[in-house]
Amino acid sequence: MCTECRKKFYITTPIYYPSSNLHIGHAYCTVATDTMARYKRLQGYDVCFLTGTDEHGQKIEDKAKEAGVTPQQFVDNIVLGEKGVLDLWKLMNISYDRFIRTTDDYHVEAIQKIFKMMYDKGDIYKGEYAGKYCKPCESFWTESQLVDGKCPDCGREVQDAKEEAYFFRLSKYADRVRDLLENTDFLEPKSRVNEMVNNFIKPGLNDLCVSRTSFTWGVPVDFDPGHVVYVWIDALFNYMTALGFQNQAKTGLEEFWPADVHFVGKEIVRFHSIIWPAMLMSLELPLPKKVYGHGWLNFNGEKMSKSRGNVVDPYILAERFGVDALRFFLLRTFPFGADGNFTNELLINTINIDLANTLGNLVSRTVAMNQKYFAGQLAVGGENGALDAEVKALAEDVIANYEKQMDAYQFSNALSEVFRLLDRANKYIDETTPWVLAKSEETMPRLLTVMKNLCECIRLAAILLTPFMPTSCEKILDLLNVPADARSFSARCYCADENATWNTTVGAPLFPRIDMEKELKELEELNKPKSPIEIEPYSQESVDFDTFCKSDFRAVKVLDCQNVKKSDKLLQFTLDDGTGTPRQILSGIAKFYKPEELIGKTLVAIVNLPPRKMMGRESCGMLISAIHTDNGEEKLNLLMIADEIPAGAKLG
Ligand code: MSP
Numbered sequence: 226m227c228t229e230c231r232k233k234f235y236i237t238t239p240i241y242y243p244s245s246n247l248h249i250g251h252a253y254c255t256v257a258t259d260t261m262a263r264y265k266r267l268q269g270y271d272v273c274f275l276t277g278t279d280e281h282g283q284k285i286e287d288k289a290k291e292a293g294v295t296p297q298q299f300v301d302n303i304v305l306g307e308k309g310v311l312d313l314w315k316l317m318n319i320s321y322d323r324f325i326r327t328t329d330d331y332h333v334e335a336i337q338k339i340f341k342m343m344y345d346k347g348d349i350y351k352g353e354y355a356g357k358y359c360k361p362c363e364s365f366w367t368e369s370q371l372v373d374g375k376c377p378d379c380g381r382e383v384q385d386a387k388e389e390a391y392f393f394r395l396s397k398y399a400d401r402v403r404d405l406l407e408n409t410d411f412l413e414p415k416s417r418v419n420e421m422v423n424n425f426i427k428p429g430l431n432d433l434c435v436s437r438t439s440f441t442w443g444v445p446v447d448f449d450p451g452h453v454v455y456v457w458i459d460a461l462f463n464y465m466t467a468l469g470f471q472n473q474a475k476t477g478l479e480e481f482w483p484a485d486v487h488f489v490g491k492e493i494v495r496f497h498s499i500i501w502p503a504m505l506m507s508l509e510l511p512l513p514k515k516v517y518g519h520g521w522l523n524f525n526g527e528k529m530s531k532s533r534g535n536v537v538d539p540y541i542l543a544e545r546f547g548v549d550a551l552r553f554f555l556l557r558t559f560p561f562g563a564d565g566n567f568t569n570e571l572l573i574n575t576i577n578i579d580l581a582n583t584l585g586n587l588v589s590r591t592v593a594m595n596q597k598y599f600a601g602q603l604a605v606g607g608e609n610g611a612l613d614a615e616v617k618a619l620a621e622d623v624i625a626n627y628e629k630q631m632d633a634y635q636f637s638n639a640l641s642e643v644f645r646l647l648d649r650a651n652k653y654i655d656e657t658t659p660w661v662l663a664k665s666e667e668t669m670p671r672l673l674t675v676m677k678n679l680c681e682c683i684r685l686a687a688i689l690l691t692p693f694m695p696t697s698c699e700k701i702l703d704l705l706n707v708p709a710d711a712r713s714f715s716a717r718c719y720c721a722d723e724n725a726t727w728n729t730t731v732g733a734p735l736f737p738r739i740d741m742e743k744e745l746k747e748l749e750e751l752n753k754p755k756s757p758i759e760i761e762p763y764s765q766e767s768v769d770f771d772t773f774c775k776s777d778f779r780a781v782k783v784l785d786c787q788n789v790k791k792s793d794k795l796l797q798f799t800l801d802d803g804t805g806t807p808r809q810i811l812s813g814i815a816k817f818y819k820p821e822e823l824i825g826k827t828l829v830a831i832v833n834l835p836p837r838k839m840m841g842r843e844s845c846g847m848l849i850s851a852i853h854t855d856n857g858e859e860k861l862n863l864l865m866i867a868d869e870i871p872a873g874a875k876l877g
Contacts, residue, residue, distance in 0.1 A: 231271040235481035236262055239489050240279040240325065240463050243303035244288055247313050249537040249555075249567065250522040256552045257519065257561060257636060258488050259319045263692035264631050267714035273481045275467050276314070277325035278304050282363045282456040286442035296442045300328065313539060318548055318695060323475075325467040327444075327459055331474035335466040336444045336459050339508070340435075343393065344448070348507040351449075354390040354434045357383035363456050365434050378492050391436040391452065398503035399430040405502055410515065412498045413634070414562035417491065417518040421498055433500060461501045464513070484513040486634070494518035517634050520564035522555075537567060541751060545744070549694035550576045550736060556636035556693060569748050573739050580736035583647050584686070588735060590654060591679045592704055595729045598663050598672060603727035607674035612656060613721070616678055619649050620685055620719045627689050636693075643689045650682035674721070680705055680729065681721035688717055697735055704732050759854040777833040778849070778876035780866060781808065786820040792840050796820055798848070802832060803873015811844035817861045829864045829876060 238258045241251055255276060262274035280300040289299035304310045304326060314321065325332060343349040357366045359376035366376065366383060376383050403426050405411050406418050436452040437443065443453030462470070468482055469475040489497050497516045505512050524537060542551050554575045559565025595601050623646045630639035653675070662672035684707055691698040691712075702712050706728045710716060781800040784807060789795035794813040802808045810830060829849040836845045849864045 231269060233480050233485075234262075234265040234270040234272045235468075235484040236265070236272065236274050237464050237484055237487050238276040239487075239493060240277040240327065240460055241310060242282075242284070243278045243280055243300045243310060244284055246303065246308060247310060247539075249539045249542065249551075252313065252317055252539050253522045253555050253559075254488055254490060254519060255314065255319055256317060256555050257634075259317070259321070260552070260556060260636060260692045261486075261488075261631070261634065262320060262322075263695065267688075267692065269715070271480075273323065273468075273477060274321045275323045275325065275464065276319070276321045277323075277463060277467070278310055278327065279456070279460045279463070280304075280326055280328045281443040281453070281459055283437070283440045283442070284361060284363060286440050287360075289442075297328065300326075308540060316540065316543055316548060317552065323467050325463050327463060329474075331472040332459075332463065332466045333444050335471035336454055336462060337447045338471045339462055340391075340444075340446060340454050340458065341448060343504065343507050344391070346507060348394045348397070349391050349435060350394070352390065352392050352432075353387070354392075355385075355387040356434070358386040359383045367431060369428065386439070388438050390434045390438070391446070391449075392432040393435045393458075393500075393504065394507075395430050395433045395500065395503050398506050399426060401506055402426065402430075402499055402503055405512070406498060411502070411512070412494070412516050412518065414518070416562070417494050417498070421495060425495060425499060430499070457496050457500065458504070461496065461504065465510075483511040486515040486517055487513055488517050488519060488634075491518045491520055517561075519561050520559065522559065523564055523566045526566060541748075542572070545748075546572065546576060546739070547697075547736075549697040550580055553580065553640075553690075553693050557640045558637065560637050561634055569745055570741070573741050573744055576736060577738055577741070579644060581734075581738040583644060583651065584690075585734055585736040587647055587651050587654075587679070588683055588701055588704065589731075591676065591683060592729045592731050594659050595676055595680070595727070596731050598659070598669075599676065601729045601731075603673060603677055603680065603725075603729070605724055605726055606670060607677060607723050608670040609674055610657065610671055612653060613674065613678055616649060616653055616682065617719045617721070620646055620682060624685065624689070624717055631692075639689075640693065643686050646682055647686050650679055650686075653678065653682075674723075677721040677725050677727060680727045681719060681725070684711065685717060685719065688712060688714060700732070700735060703730075705729050761852065774877075775833070776831055778829055779803070779832050780870045780872060780874040780876065781810075781828050781830045781832075781848075782872045783823050783826050783828060786823045788815055788820055789840055789842070795840060796823075797842060798823075800828075800830065801872040802830070803871065808832070808845050809843060810846045810848055811839045811842060812848045814848075814850065814861055814863065818863070823863070825868075826863075827866050827868050827870055827872075829866060 236258055238255050241247060258274060258276070262272050265272045278300065285300060286296050289296040292299055302309065340349065354365065357368065357371060359366065359379065359381060361381055362376055362378050364376065364378060365386065370377055371383060375381060403422060406421055412418050412421065435455040435458050436446055437455060438451050441453060443456060444459050446452035446454060464484055464487065465478065465482060466472060467475055468477040470478055487497055494516065502512050539551065554572050557579060558571060558575055595603060623642045627639045627642040630642060657675045659672055659675055662668040662675065683701065684705055687698040687701040779802055781802045783798055784801050785799040787797050789797050789811065792815070794815050795811050796815050796818065798810045798812065800808045800810060830846045831849065832846040834846055836843050851862045851864065853860050
């Protein structure tokens with residue numbers, strides 16, 4: 226079907242603050258969104274999956290200052306740098322279609338136009354703001370909204386703040402927003418509706434302060450210099466600017482807006498279910514079809530967050546357990562709308578029980594038996610038995626329920642359905658006892674059908690699990706040599722009849738069992754606070770001034786540097802020491818530097834030591850370096866000085 230005729234599905238994650246590296250809590254929402262996007266693609270939808278980064282605001286400005294770089298350099302590093310946002314999504318196999326950065330020019334220009342449109346409409350007006358400001362959340366609060374005098378979102382201290390500012394007439398839309406929340410399925414799960422109405426709408430919606438003058442890192446209000454647009458306005462409209470709203474750089478608004486669903490964490494439901502629809506109402510734009518507020522991934526009962534210092538590193542987990550196992554765990558274990566407590570035990574248990582025992586074993590037993598009894602080739606023929614119809618009926622029921630649950634964003638329930646099928650298939654092996662059937666020629670046709678039923682159950686389960694574990698499911702389908710057209714979602718009907726044939730291959734175990742005790746110990750070791758940096762003890766012996774002054778320290782430039790053959794320690798330096806005659810120094814630092822990275826550097830050498838022979842070569846002096854031990858590991862840094870210092874310059 227051509228793309229234009231296919232049904233559209235637009236799904237988004239929140240755009241992440243690039244204020245520090247992301248953790249497994251951030252990955253949770255993105256994995257859920259990716260799984261839904263993959264599921265919809267399998268169903269034949271033309272999907273647009275948007276994610277990105279929310280790069281403006283005072284917090285970023287402050288952090289950049291702390292780091293001594295510009296805000297743009299700061300966010301570039303966290304978004305594009307090593308183990309940054311893009312790297313993490315690559316690691317987690319996130320199949321986003323678009324990535325927006327709120328510092329992208331087209332977005333900035335669009336936000337300026339949008340702000341002006343609401344201003345021209347009279348929905349944004351100028352006033353003065355006095356209130357309480359929570360810096361980390363970039364949120365203003367009224368006194369009555371504070372909880373114990375602290376930010377109601379994050380529990381941190383708030384500051385008094387007063388400034389001339391623009392306001393959005395949120396109060397004007399209170400009734401329409403309430404109606405939207407109470408009388409439609411706009412916000413789910415339903416429990417979040419009560420929270421919004423009781424905590425925010427019933428006490429009375431105040432107009433919202435939507436500009437700031439206390440910092441500059443934001444979208445400037447172009448008709449009033451000094452003001453920058455409130456970061457949440459800038460952020461929320463990303464869902465539309467990424468499709469070309471108020472800009473020429475992007476397209477897709479007509480096909481994809483309104484969004485089918487915004488997945489968001491529970492603490493930002495307020496912005497998405499009250500402020501966002503109110504602004505769209507102001508601009509008379511269609512509202513997104515749904516906002517789904519998922520729970521938090523907690524760690525020891527508290528929200529995982531950098532500031533609480535309890536973050537779990539997805540890189541470590543993915544490396545040890547595999548990306549698919551990690552993706553699976555996140556969605557299998559915690560119901561999407563509720564909070565979940567992350568523990569390593571839970572992760573390992575889920576992998577061992579569901580993936581190693583139930584799924585992995587079923588696949589390996591089936592392909593091994595196919596190999597043993599039929600040399601991997603299941604030909605036309607067979608003989609149906611009593612249990613087959615029951616297995617088939619169950620499979621069909623599972624498929625129907627799975628879709629119902631996926632369409633309601635209930636990932637863990639959808640997975641329970643798949644595991645109902647896998648458990649049934651494992652039980653079917655125990656009931657049909659293929660090893661007994663294999664003993665007699667007469668029961669071989671029955672054995673053939675049993676194996677076909679097992680292959681079919683695995684094929685179906687692998688299709689249904691593909692959105693969750695794309696790489697592993699492809700491997701499973703490869704082991705069964707399932708042709709491409711039988712891997713698609715439209716091929717999800719149960720068909721293990723007489724005419725079916727299979728050709729299966731034995732492969733390495735997909736999900737090896739993890740030794741819980743050993744693994745927990747190793748993880749604990751990895752997460753242990755690092756032992757402090759150790760420095761050499763200070764010398765108790767003093768040196769008299771005249772003796773010290775005899776040491777001749779000079780700036781030297783590295784003309785050449787090579788490894789010394791048969792030595793894994795030594796580097797041989799040819800140095801310009803300003804005398805016109807190159808100086809040779811040998812240094813035992815090969816473990817710390819590659820020769821090529823030192824060529825051209827300006828180093829410090831003590832040059833009046835008596836020459837020494839090392840590995841048969843003469844060393845005339847010593848290079849100065851700093852040595853310390855970090856977490857048990859010896860570290861060495863050659864002293865490097867500014868290149869404008871000429872060779873031979875005396876140091877003292
Ligand atoms: N920039 C805003 C979103 C703007 S959307 C127009 C923001 N960014 S964030 O980086 O702080 O959070 C992004 C998402 O990650 C939020 O939905 C948040 O709930 C989610 N999570 C952050 N920590 C989380 C957990 N520990 N568990 C689950 N989700 C978590 O908010």
